[in-house]
Amino acid sequence: MNVSFILAVAVGGALGSVARYLVGIGAGKLFGTDFPWGTLIINITGSFLMGVLAGLFATRWNLPQAARIFLTVGICGGYTTFSTFSLDSFYLIERGELVATAAYMVGSVVLSVGALIGAMHVVRTMA
Template sequence: MIWWAAAGGMVGTIARYGLGMWAGKRLGTVFPWGTWIINISGSLLLGWLYGEFTQHNLSPALWMLLGTGFCGGYTTFSTFGYESIQLMEHKKYRRMAVYVLSSVIVGVIAAAIGYRVSYIL
């Protein structure tokens, strides 16, 4: 089963890199939009996947591929922490507070929405 997680993680990491680069070019780097978008969309996806798996009793290998692998490789808590420290070091305290609070609050809300949507679709 570890190979399923590795395969999903590889694809998730590539998706994260691509979206992060796109966001940096399109939205700028004043605010860490790339990581924010990645973590919120990953939370939404993982919430939806969790709902699907709990409702339909899907295979553990599929969970390893998509939940643990893809979502684990796609989202990035370590970069979130690093970027928060960077904002603090540059004395961007308000921006850091918005980033940290919105990442946590919106991330949990996104996971809950994804979970609920799985019951609607």
């Protein structure tokens, strides 16, 4: 267990979470709250940022592992885990694993929403 990696995740995650909160509030003020614009904007911009970072790490930036973790797992992960989902999906596509890609993408969305619905049902029936 590397303490500097844990601190990188913690500090980056705090910054990403604050950014997510502020973008969500700002989107609500700009576009209203009838549609989850904030979440959509956060997922798109977080995925874009993850793509920029992954591309830069692969082609131009030779950063220490702690800095990479700070930026990706920390900031991007605190901002939105959808960015990691997007990156994982890209790597599966890039490797030509199209069945695995489809299973991962559909499974992630359907099972995650299903888990939330199931949990909400359980909690509501207990009340």
